[in-house]
Amino acid sequence: MPLLTLPGQRLTLAVLSPDQAPLESDFYQRNQAHLAPWSPIRPADYYSVEQLRKRLEIQGQAFAAGLAVHFALLDPAGEQMIGACNFSGVIRGAFQACYLGYHIAQSHQGQGLMHEALEIGIRYMFDEHNLHRIMANYMPGNERSARLLARLGFEEEGFAKAYLHIAGRWQDHVLTALTNRHYDEPGQRWSRRLGA
Numbered sequence: 001m002p003l004l005t006l007p008g009q010r011l012t013l014a015v016l017s018p019d020q021a022p023l024e025s026d027f028y029q030r031n032q033a034h035l036a037p038w039s040p041i042r043p044a045d046y047y048s049v050e051q052l053r054k055r056l057e058i059q060g061q062a063f064a065a066g067l068a069v070h071f072a073l074l075d076p077a078g079e080q081m082i083g084a085c086n087f088s089g090v091i092r093g094a095f096q097a098c099y100l101g102y103h104i105a106q107s108h109q110g111q112g113l114m115h116e117a118l119e120i121g122i123r124y125m126f127d128e129h130n131l132h133r134i135m136a137n138y139m140p141g142n143e144r145s146a147r148l149l150a151r152l153g154f155e156e157e158g159f160a161k162a163y164l165h166i167a168g169r170w171q172d173h174v175l176t177a178l179t180n181r182h183y184d185e186p187g188q189r190w191s192r193r194l195g196a
Contacts, residue, residue: 003060006071006124008116012078013071013085013124015063021053024072027081027105028052034106037167038139066090066129073104073117082108085121087134096183097133098125109144118152126180133180137163137173146174154178 002014016024028035028047045051062068067090073083083104090098100121104114125131136154138145154176162170 002072003063004069006120008120010076010111011082011113011117012074012076013117013120014074014078015060015069016056016072017060018053018056020072021049021056023074023081024052024056025049027072027084031103031105035103038103038142039167040165041168062088068098069121069125069129071117071121073113081105083114083117085114085117087121087125087129090129090131095133096131097135098129098131100134100136102136115148115151118148122152122178126182130183131180132183133177135175135177137175139166139171139173149176149178152178 001017002020003017004015006013025047032047059068059070063070068086068088070086070088071084072081073085074080075082083102085100085102087098087100100118102114102118122134125134134154136145136149137160138149155178156174156176158175160173160175163173164171
């Protein structure tokens with residue numbers, strides 16, 4: 001049973017519980033080659049059910065503490081994971097911000113599903129977690145991510161050389177962020193901006 005579900009029109013965002021590790025393991029096993037150019041090199045058992053069960057337990061603790069929200073994107077029936085979007089590294093105090101990462105199954109690319117998922121996830125993080133800023137970074141040449149983030153309102157803020165160790169080497173990244181313009185307005189919510 002998920003710890004949280006947020007329904008959309010064509011998918012559901014779910015914070016998975018440890019007993020749902022087989023669902024996530026199946027997704028990564030099916031998409032390992034597809035995601036490899038955008039991912040760190042992982043140990044051979046990284047996507048095993050056992051390892052994912054442990055990670056989901058840690059992610060559940062982070063969710064309960066308000067430090068991160070790791071969403072699985074599920075098909076309408078809730079029977080298959082088709083992607084993920086993760087809001088991690090939540091920092092409070094004067095910052096009120098987090099980082100966003102995401103990926104989708106090769107079979108579900110180009111259908112607007114990640115845009116739908118991120119609209120739901122961003123609304124949740126701004127409205128329910130009261131964040132002021134969400135940061136998302138992508139490798140130069142990743143035109144899909146560039147277009148997606150621009151459509152969502154993320155603005156380019158800089159360029160970081162050798163930012164993350166991806167696919168076996170240090171990769172440059174374009175830095176972007178989205179600011180919650182209603183953060184300081186009493187009674188206002190991000191969802192009103194989206195017409196929800």
